[in-house]
Amino acid sequence: MTLADIQPGKKARIVSIENVNKLVRRRLIDLGIMEGSIICLKNSLPFGGPYTLEADGQSIGIRRREASLIEVSNL
Amino acid sequence: MMNVALIGNPNTGKTSLFNALTGFYEYVGNWSGVTVEKKVGKLKDELGQLIDLPGIYSLNPLSEDEAVVSNFLLTEDFSAVLNIVDASQLERNLYLTLQVLEYGKPVVIALNMFDVAKGRGLKIDTEKLSLYMKTPVIPVVARKGTGIDQVKHYLREINAENQEALVIHYGEILENAIQKLIRQLPDSRLPKRWLALQFFEGNKPVWELLKKHVDESVLQKIFAETEKRIAETESVSSLDRYIRQIRRQWICNVLEKAISHSPDRKVPLSDRIDRIVVHKVWGMPIFMLLMYLVFKFTFDWLGSPLSDALDAFITGPVTNGISSGLEAIGASSFVKAVILDGIVAGVGGVLVFVPQIMILFFFISLLEDSGYMARVAMVMDRLMEIFGLNGKAFIPMIIGFGCNVPGVMAARTIEQPSERLLTIVLTPMMSCSARLPVYTLFAGAFFAENQALVVFSLYFLGIVVALVMAKILTSTLLKHKESVFVVELPPYRVPQGQVLFRSTWEKGKGFLRKAGTFILGGSVLIWFLSYAGPGGLSVDMNESYLAMIGGFLGTLLAPIGFGTWQAGAALITGFLAKEVVVSTMNILYASPDISSLQGIIAGSFIPLEAFSFIVFILLYIPCLATVAVIRKETNSLRWTLFSMGYSLAIAYVISLIIYQGGKLLGLG
CATH class of the missing domain: 3.40.50.300 (P-loop containing nucleotide triphosphate hydrolases)
Incomplete structure (x- = not known):
């Protein structure tokens, strides 16, 4: 299951971010988002636009393609 | 100290x-x-x-x-x-x-x-x-x-x-490697353990530094060996992840002892605002509305009345005061001409736009300080992706509406080097506030009823050209470079008065400095070149040096609708700073103020030529200060020359299409 499969407003635990683009992965890690983090999909923008995510009070935006490369599991 | x-x-x-x-x-x-x-x-x-x-x-x-x-x-x-x-x-x-x-x-x-x-x-x-x-x-x-x-x-x-450095134990393998590397490092004021740690973390500037003292192959060997041994014994594949893991463990241990949570948490205000401003449907319209309001305030509701008042003040009391002052001290007619026709006309013609420029900078600072800018990147990302850019590239462009120089610098926050380069090269297409005086002058003279529409069409054209160029460049020169997007969305904050005024001043003071340097110097030079000619001093302006130089350019510009030597001369000086075009015209048409200049211009251009001219002004070249900052930020002469060359070519082609097309349609 990936982050792109999660319902908006739902939370999940990150299993792996290995497949994410290197630059994005580094930035996610900088922001404290990595394996084991609990992440919430807050909303998405139309026409395949980016997702707003939240982890530990920290909001970030990433593209849908990147979100679909983040493996997650249900809590 | x-x-x-x-x-x-x-x-x-x-x-x-x-x-x-x-x-x-x-x-x-x-x-x-x-x-x-x-x-x-x-x-x-x-x-x-x-x-x-x-x-x-x-x-x-x-x-x-x-x-x-x-x-x-x-x-x-x-x-x-x-x-x-x-x-x-x-x-x-x-x-x-x-x-x-x-x-x-x-x-x-x-x-x-x-x-x-x-x-x-x-x-x-x-x-x-x-x-x-x-x-x-x-x-x-x-x-x-x-x-x-x-x-x-x-x-x-x-x-x-x-002061002692904090020392964390990174496990035997890495600690041994650190010691091994430290033995190779020469003595300097830099802490060796820190250098070694940053090296193993992959810090590029540190690598570059160490390469000067230690053979690169030795460095690579130590790094590769250590990474391999870590991968064998630990669950992480790379050294930087390993180091991060150790540090985070240390931090978590500390925080466990120093922090306690109380369970009551309400939905933060930021989340509630975000539900609206990055909303599926409302996100884009809200952004558009905000931009519309910003421009309305800047150019219409607040800016124009202030600019008009300042114009009246400069052409009235200030000019009269200086004039009678010069009279009183018995200044020669030459000195009077330099000051009144050169400096006052040139600098004053530009100073009147300072209120509008400051208001625009104020709003840009407001968007930045409130935290909304990051949301703009979100809202715009899908559109920018089509053109091979990401949403963050839109922020330098918005700042570029104020001034291209900070716009180009704002591109630093873009992670992907090729996207950053592209943003730097395209930001000058954004119509900065220095170009506004030129639009206002011409739109007021020719399109008084549709002034706002004409000015808006120029801003829009700038964006369209930039996006089309982005698409062309990402499918040719910068092909195969993947576009990425990740943005931190900070909590919203009520902007603070002091911070706002300070950053508005930071951004805007450059204009005042320009008025005192480039524009002052440029005005005197232009005035002198129009005052002197092969026939001596105080020649008829049409016989001046400036008329000769401008006349040569004028022949090149005739196909796009403005073959006069005055237009040619104004374009040369516009490279110093776009607003100097107005100063130059003020001097060349020997006009006492903006409204009479508009009258004179209305007699020497037809509307189609005027529109072609302002489109050319929008696109033709980044100003001198922008060229300098592009050179600095790209660190490449080639890209700097490219940014100048392509804008000139595009400006000529688009103006040609507008003018010749307009003539075919019977508008000329």
């Missing part, structure tokens, strides 16, 4: 703290070695200087902006670090703190947004934190000025002699 470096994560309130600790005095200078701007403020109470560094998450840089901090630590002499930390995001913020503590300079930690953390149910024991970090930790609320005295107190107490 103490030099304190201000280091912290982005969006932690660095600017607020900087302002609270320093007086209004500050300057922008260059670092030795690297040409990146730094902002230096004088600490209050004669404590020394405070150096503002870009916000970073880790010393190991990802973007250009972040490399600045590593380079600072490697090359500059400083006495202490003031580390600002967001109390509500401690786990992430302390990662940088740890790297700074490992450096071994005295550190004072300012725990900012203590109130926000409390509101989120965090209870932080600063004394315990201070104990584990072995350095002072002070709770502050920078926006309200709480705790600032304490920070100053600890800065005063700093004693460089007895």
